[in-house]
Amino acid sequence: MAPPRDNIINDINRPREPIVSPYSNNNDPMSNVNRFKIIDSTLREGEQFANAFFTTEKKVEIALALDAVGVDYIELTSPAASEQSFNDCKTIASLGLRAKVLTHIRCHMHDARIAVQTGVDGINVVIGTSSYLREFSHGKSMEYITKTAIEVITFIKSKGLEVRFSTEDSFRSDLVDLLAIYQTIDRIGVNRVGIADTVGCANPRQVYELVKTLRSVVKCDIECHFHDDTGCAIANAYTALEAGATHIDTCVLGIGERNGIPPLGGFLARMYVGDRDYVLNNYDVKALRDVENIVAESVEITVPFNNYITGYCAFTHKAGIHAKAILNNPSTYEILRPEDFGMSRYVSIGHRLTGWNAVKSRMEQLQLNTLTDEDAKKITQKIKQLADIKALNLEEVDLLLRKYHTAKSNNSHHVILDNILTHEHLIAAVQPSANIDHSKNYFFSETIPVYSVMMSQFQKFFQRSTQCPEVLPLVTILSFALAGAGFMTFHQAHSPDVVWDHKTNAEPWQHVHQGDRVKLAAFNQKYDRPYHRSEW
């Protein structure tokens, strides 16, 4: 039954913009989502990742790449861990980075004395306070922990360095113990206290409650360190900031002990949605891909397909409905703007879920201007039919569009789609020997003239040979053999490879001769899209 007419009128009259959602960011004064600091721990926590082994050169390379992203702090492995770790601290502290350099030590005077000699800007001190750690790890009482912490912090401060004091496994520590020690440490002038979900057990609600409570008992900054064993690391970090935390620990690609801590890229993606201006003004998010590639290669992993921002499908749109909306207004299905991160949007069209709007958009990119909406719909049906067997890559879709376009110029487009029933039919139609019109032009403009010259030479030779009839059969066979061999060699050397220029769409077909592999390699390198390589 049709709705009452009044409702229709009301719906039309309803204001359409702005859309107000109860989930929009509010201006909670306690929240620090628009004024946080990043402590990247790839060179400390990340060194605890199963595959990690960083040479000094690699550490320097990673530190420089992190500095290019603009992280506020870079945390390094304890100089007390080994002689090389000590030297690496000194090396990185002397690089003159924009980021402050920290090192991470046990709450112990021995470690503190070593750390202050390395030239770092600050020292992150940690000790376990959970009943598990007190019983099964260091075996110290809270009184002893508090006394040592005061001694270590006072010493570090006397050297003019920044100092943070963190408990370990904070979410399984006694709340009264925790608050008591943080309050004491705050009074002696520590720069930050730290909360660490060392085992990854906390959920966002628990984080919110603990940080909010801590916020009410200390004046200093609050740093948070969340492990990702149960997939809450980024959410916990964000919630901690909402509750008043100020500093968040991250690692490139989230590497670390077991399955790591918040990935730098994923955390920045989350914060970008919270406050785009703050993120873009304080961090160079276009440099994320570089540091991820350096770390991924170094620890012998690949960047995951679904990685935040840089994963190869992070900005790929597939479903027909999504593609149509994205083409009209990318914000419909994109909360992150790929161009802000130096990435490209990609609309996947060679599959059974495709839609004709996306296909039409591709036709326009290829400047196949004689094709109509009706043509786009027919071609889309053919793509769906072929993709039911196997998805088409972009090059195959383009071939189909071009073949149809060429056929339309001689009015054979009504039948051409009927003749393409499999991928093989489509592919076979573009082999150099049975190439489309551009290769025909090429064949006539370059191959035929050379072939003609060769044949005229043979004709002269043949005429002379007739004056000596006994060698005529031999000369004839030889002439044709030579002509054939010459033609084959020439044709082989000049058959075009077909390369699509993804970047500009301006020169859709580029001919690079098989005899000119260097140029082809350079071309491929220039227009390489490493995350969409399969689309070549």
Ligand SMILES: [Zn+2]
């Ligand atoms: Zn950790």
